[in-house]
Amino acid sequence: MNSRTLRVALLCAVLAGPTVAHAGACDLHVADGWVRAAPPGAAVMAGYATIHNRADTAAVLGTISSPQFASVELHETIDDAGVMRMRRIGNAAIPPAGELRLEPSGKHLMLIGPRAALVEGDFVDLVVEGCEPAFQTRLRVRNAAAEPRGHDHHAH
Numbered sequence: 001m002n003s004r005t006l007r008v009a010l011l012c013a014v015l016a017g018p019t020v021a022h023a024g025a026c027d028l029h030v031a032d033g034w035v036r037a038a039p040p041g042a043a044v045m046a047g048y049a050t051i052h053n054r055a056d057t058a059a060v061l062g063t064i065s066s067p068q069f070a071s072v073e074l075h076e077t078i079d080d081a082g083v084m085r086m087r088r089i090g091n092a093a094i095p096p097a098g099e100l101r102l103e104p105s106g107k108h109l110m111l112i113g114p115r116a117a118l119v120e121g122d123f124v125d126l127v128v129e130g131c132e133p134a135f136q137t138r139l140r141v142r143n144a145a146a147e148p149r150g151h152d153h154h155a156h
Helices: 003-015
Strands: 028-036 044-053 069-080 083-089 099-102 107-114 123-128 135-142 152-155
Touching (some): 083 107, 099 107
Parallel strands (some): 028 135
Antiparallel strands (some): 044 099, 069 107
């Protein structure tokens, strides 16, 4: 990979939505990534997006971190005998030519222990391990009532 191609790949990764990693090359398209605004003093925030895998191999949501949070975890909301519960899941596979939806009441990112208050319009910086090289991305904090319409991005 020449230096120009690497710079373009890194730029795409920086502009991409949530954090997806696949050992080796990635061919992921992230649409409408955002973080739900939370009241002051909230201990957690949630992140969402739709991630399309354009590769002919499965991708796996990899290790995610943020300098703005103590930890980042993948969670899902499940119906447990009529009671909606959230549980942590280790990872999520994205099949070849498939997608992973991170959405309210489904799979989503839990951003735990904010180091500072974040308000609507701020960005959450995320670091994704797994793709080579590791990449950084940003998600805009939005009001939950706002429709998360934005740019689609291609992550490498």
